[in-house]
Amino acid sequence: MAKSKRLVKRPPVPQNIPNTENSVVDVDAIAAVPSPSESLDPFSNAHAIESSSTSLPSSEQDASVPVSTRTGEFSDIYDDAEYTIEELATYDDIDIVRPWQRRLIQLQPFVGILVFATYGVYYGYRVWCNYQFRIRFGGLGSASWIFICAEGVCLVPHAFWMLLILMSPRPRQRPKLRLLGPKVPTVDILLTTCGEEVPMILNTVRAACNISYPHDRYRIIICDDDKSARLQAALQPLMLEFPFLYYHARDKVPGVPHHYKAGILQSGIDLALRLPGGPAEYLATLDADMIPDREWLRALLPHLIRNEKLSLIAPPQTFYNAPADDPLCQTMCEFIHFLEVKKDAMGCAWCTGSGVVFKRFVLDEIGGWPLSSMAEDQLLSSMMNGAGYQTAYCHEFLQVGMVPESIISHLKQRTRWAVGTLETAQELNWGLPGKHTRKMTFRQRWCIFTFAFNTIMTIPVFICHFIIPALLWWGQDLMVYTTLSQFRWQLRLASIWVCLLRINELFLSLPSGYIQAQRGAMAFQFMMPYMATCVLRCYILPKWLGGKEIAFLASGAIRDKLRERNKQMRAGLLVRLKLIGWNCRVYFHLIFVGFCFGAAGMDWYRAWKIQWDEGSVIPALRHLLVNSMLAPPWWLMLALSYLVPVAYVFFPPSVPDREALWDFDQKTGVGYPKVKEIKQTWGVLTLVREVLWGLTIVYCIVLFVGTFIY
Structure with a gap:
């Protein structure tokens, strides 16, 4: 329980601070310093509608929100010992991870070591x-050497992920905490927007205004990087209702770097x-589409209060409008439920963008x-680590x-993340000793x-995706040997490895x-091109060699024309x-699929020709075993993955309208998603892939046993 301690008063911040380049000019409450006799309520947003270029006309000022009558002061802060924090459970994810899953997760490092050792x-x-083949027969076994190298290159990223996980x-143990009572820290919430649909933004704003947190202890600043007059007008009724709500926009001068989302955040x-x-x-951040839980701040702040070295804590981002079969793997479940949890256990948790809460003084x-x-969020948390502070994942x-x-939006988002990851690494000297x-x-x-790394x-792996089926077109064996014993042992080891890989x-x-x-495995492959x-054009190549800035594909107008997930309004084929x-x-994906199946067809034709020439099926089977039927059949798995965007064009998923996915709170008018995470179902290609993997495992078992018989 809270201890009785004095109320600490933060030194007042001067109200006549000169305006900076990215700041907005406050028309009254900011530009004018009140006299000692004047009463200036800290939650009056009478002048909260602001523009970075000029002050609003007096008529617009007069139409603003009336002064709040609250008596508390935003500058009041409490000693940490005065807060009441309750521990609800030993694990913060007790509602997500079942006990048997938690026990099995602890075994994963040992299984991973076994896989890579095999x-x-x-x-x-x-x-x-x-x-040995080269010594005995004098040839290089060129195709075999190239295949070994290509397969190794494709598995290098997986090896690095495994090293990170190891x-x-x-096991990670972060408790589930709640901050209780009216004594809470002050929070400035930065809600960023940039041209999203106004009704969606308003619902998020209303949800943020109705979280379970004292209204005199937090403020919401709408950071509108689109400077939308429509949004500004639509916010007026909410600002009348919630006097702790502020609107902020900035001017983006052509030719002057505005630093995208990071720029508007810093401006706010x-x-x-x-x-x-x-x-x-x-400080806390929210994206325009992210609807916060009512317990959002009360769940995250206790971790920051308890640990003075903890600078930032981030929650997962889950989604309510993802298709049930999620063909593009947009929900990133592996990242939010496994990889980010592992990173938290090793002290490498990232700022995941929306929903994060962090200490102002560290910033x-x-x-x-x-x-x-x-990737401004990733860079922020990494720089906090570089300054000696901890970051966490709830x-x-x-x-x-x-x-x-x-x-289109999905591809733009993911490629922007890729370039942002490299920009972050460059700023951080790739993790080597440096300023940050x-x-x-x-x-x-x-x-x-x-x-x-x-x-x-992605560049060499993408090249190797083409090399693997190209070797089947070439016609030389992908696996060579000098004795039958070598042949058998290569097949046995391959079978063991494939089975362990699935486990x-x-x-x-x-x-x-x-x-x-x-x-996710399929998405990793079809996103490779x-x-x-x-990465090549937007990060490596200079402009004179074809390099360009990250401006990907089409505009919002084209996306609006597509509406491919709206069953009634989607564009025609x-x-x-x-x-x-x-x-x-x-x-390109369609061409690659044809290239793979053509290569396999050519290999089967050669096997048929061998059987015809030799008069026996055994040489033909041997040919297939060291080429297109070599386990695992990489060409087939790649072709199936590259079919995903092709199938998306012809059979896009259908998703209900946004508001059909909400349950409206009668008291607050907030539309809350009916589910916190979409329950995934099998898609056609995912199911086909699973069947193929099942057959591959059976094939490997038969192959393993067969090497001891024949």
């Missing part, structure tokens, strides 16, 4: 067999300095919100939002390097869900073929 033996043995062998942070009552102790200490990366459902409703990494732990440095690896996938899918894990091309098939270069 593959290491298998890979090394194949290299040795190739060397750095947190101990600067504004809070000049609001009545001064800045809050804590000031690192020089404000970093502006040098499009695995509770505390916000629910929307995935991009078009494949001085106080980082080795795990934090390795985390930065791993994500950036694997992003760069490891079962562990990795806890608790994100097995279906989504399989979908987009990621590799974007011909329009989808043009806008998705051509503009998104899905034709």
